Amino acid sequence: MRRFVLAALFLLTAVAAHAVEPSERLADPALEARARVISSQLRCLVCQNESIDESGADLAHDIRMFVRERLTAGDTNAQAVQALVNRYGSFVLLKPPVEPATYVLWYGPPLLLGIGLVGTLVWLKRRQTTPAEAEPLSADEARRLDGLMRGTDV
Amino acid sequence: MKRLVYLLPLVLFMGLAGYFLVALRPNHDVHELPSVMIDKPAPAFDLAGLGDPKPLALEALKGHPFVINFFASWCVPCRLEHPLLMRLSEQNHIPLYGIAYKDKPADSARLLANFGDPYRQVGIDQDGRVGLNFGVYGVPETYVIDSKGIIQKRFVGPLTAEAVDKELLPLLKKLGQS
Numbered sequence: 001m002r003r004f005v006l007a008a009l010f011l012l013t014a015v016a017a018h019a020v021e022p023s024e025r026l027a028d029p030a031l032e033a034r035a036r037v038i039s040s041q042l043r044c045l046v047c048q049n050e051s052i053d054e055s056g057a058d059l060a061h062d063i064r065m066f067v068r069e070r071l072t073a074g075d076t077n078a079q080a081v082q083a084l085v086n087r088y089g090s091f092v093l094l095k096p097p098v099e100p101a102t103y104v105l106w107y108g109p110p111l112l113l114g115i116g117l118v119g120t121l122v123w124l125k126r127r128q129t130t131p132a133e134a135e136p137l138s139a140d141e142a143r144r145l146d147g148l149m150r151g152t153d154v
Numbered sequence: 155m156k157r158l159v160y161l162l163p164l165v166l167f168m169g170l171a172g173y174f175l176v177a178l179r180p181n182h183d184v185h186e187l188p189s190v191m192i193d194k195p196a197p198a199f200d201l202a203g204l205g206d207p208k209p210l211a212l213e214a215l216k217g218h219p220f221v222i223n224f225f226a227s228w229c230v231p232c233r234l235e236h237p238l239l240m241r242l243s244e245q246n247h248i249p250l251y252g253i254a255y256k257d258k259p260a261d262s263a264r265l266l267a268n269f270g271d272p273y274r275q276v277g278i279d280q281d282g283r284v285g286l287n288f289g290v291y292g293v294p295e296t297y298v299i300d301s302k303g304i305i306q307k308r309f310v311g312p313l314t315a316e317a318v319d320k321e322l323l324p325l326l327k328k329l330g331q332s
């Protein structure tokens with residue numbers, strides 16, 4: 001039984017494991033926590049769709065060590081990230097920054113939504129105006145309708 | 155006015171086709187990252203020399219344009235470009251310097267002993283820190299640096315004969331004259 005519990009425990013903890021190796025961790029838990037936050041926001045340039053926190057690639061390891069060194073040396077989070085952007089460009093950021101090159105990315109979808117909304121409104125408005133208010137029947141038409149209803153067409 | 159609406163799909167199609175023409179052109183790798191280091195000073199380095207008591211330092215290389223090639227013995231595409239590097243050094247006599255990226259010095263030395271050594275000097279970057287400072291994300295990578303130490307050009311992946319003849323050599327010639 002104890003063996004079973006132990007195995008289950010190991011299995012459960014294995015899920016939470018990351019690529020960060022024990023030897024990489026900083027002694028100071030506050031610094032280590034900051035390093036983890038930064039790592040989760042950086043793209044691994046070899047695998048390109050993983051953060052360096054998750055990636056087992058060699059380069060990801062190097063960048064994790066680099067981030068920890070910078071933090072230990074007294075960098076703020078922003079300074080450590082900027083040091084990497086200076087080397088690799090803003091592509092290392094998993095969340096792209098808002099800058100002229102990414103305007104289409106950030107503002108394109110809301111713009112398209114806006115165009116669609118305006119187009120729909122214009123279309124709806126135009127459709128409504130035509131059949132909305134029919135003119136009341138003239139005296140002649142009213143009489144003819146009466147006749148039709150009674151079944152005696154004139 | 156009404157008629158123009160019927161041209162809209164055509165215009166949209168032309169726009170898309172134009173985009174794909176640019177984005178999917180041959181020899182264009184979408185995974186290749188634009189370098190932010192172009193026109194910026196090369197990061198300083200002072201590396202232990204491979205089989206050479208003299209270190210490989212950026213400061214010592216300034217004064218003439220030169221080429222830095224990041225390589226490793228474990229890197230397969232490096233073998234691919236190796237004959238081209240030999241040609242560059244033996245026929246074109248370009249100032250080519252190597253940086254052994256994340257490689258055991260003994261392995262780098264064996265590679266150069268077996269296949270020939272195209273480099274004037276080789277620096278050992280075993281922990282990859284100089285590579286990281288350059289923004290290297292895979293070997294081989296090749297950098298053209300001018301006499302003031304400014305990075306002028308970066309080649310990601312193995313050099314090709316076409317890239318060498320059409321870009322690298324003309325650029326070096328231009329840098330050497332100015």
